[in-house]
Amino acid sequence: MRDLKGIAIFYLCAALALSICPESSAKWPGLDPTNWHVHVVNGLSGGRQLVVHCKSDVDDLGIHTLGPGGDFNWHFHVNLPGTTKFTCDWRAGNRHALTDVFWREAQHMWLRTKCNWKACFWTAKDDGIYLKDIPANRDERVHPWE
16 A cells, blocks of 8 residues: 555656646646636727637636727636637627637647747737737737638
């Protein structure tokens, strides 16, 4: 029984050590200690409202109506299997878009790099949905309106 406890403690310590390094989370998908923040912002002109409905497989964050410059945001940790993904349904008048706003990257670090490994800023503008490239300090259009 003592050997079993020792093995369990060893694996627990190893998992904790791996989760501390961001590089390790790429190799071990379920280990991500980051407290992620996602912001959904109304950047539409003309005082128009934005309606967003964001959810994951386990969390429905509800429907939110954002006035000009409004920001709906939430924070979370990636789940242990590393399958966390949030999707938002964006509506502005007769325009619509459905986009993923967070997903767990196992190999490519495009989203994590743009979000500076902690916060993603998505903005609805007149011609589409943009993601802020934090290191470059610029918005990049990711998805046009449908």
